[in-house]
Amino acid sequence: MKTKWGSCNPEKGTIWLNLELARKDIAAVDYVILHEIAHFVSPRHDTTFIAVLNHLMPNWRQIRADLNAAPLTD
Numbered sequence: 124m125k126t127k128w129g130s131c132n133p134e135k136g137t138i139w140l141n142l143e144l145a146r147k148d149i150a151a152v153d154y155v156i157l158h159e160i161a162h163f164v165s166p167r168h169d170t171t172f173i174a175v176l177n178h179l180m181p182n183w184r185q186i187r188a189d190l191n192a193a194p195l196t197d
């Protein structure tokens with residue numbers, strides 16, 4: 124799974140993060156890490172995946188919207 128902010132390899136248990144995240148709000152960093160960890164539970168953005176996000180970070184949709192609304196480099 125790969126996005127502009129992060130990617131993961133559940134088989135190897137590894138996560139990569141875009142270093143541009145270091146310039147973002149800490150909540151955005153938490154969201155991207157959580158997103159990638161949730162892919163260890165489900166590889167797809169399915170109901171199981173969404174349930175993990177909803178459980179651990181109820182406001183994840185707002186955080187994602189704020190992150191994606193910002194340019195990649197300010």
Ligand SMILES: [Zn+2]
Nearest residue numbers: 124158162168
């Ligand atoms: Zn994803």
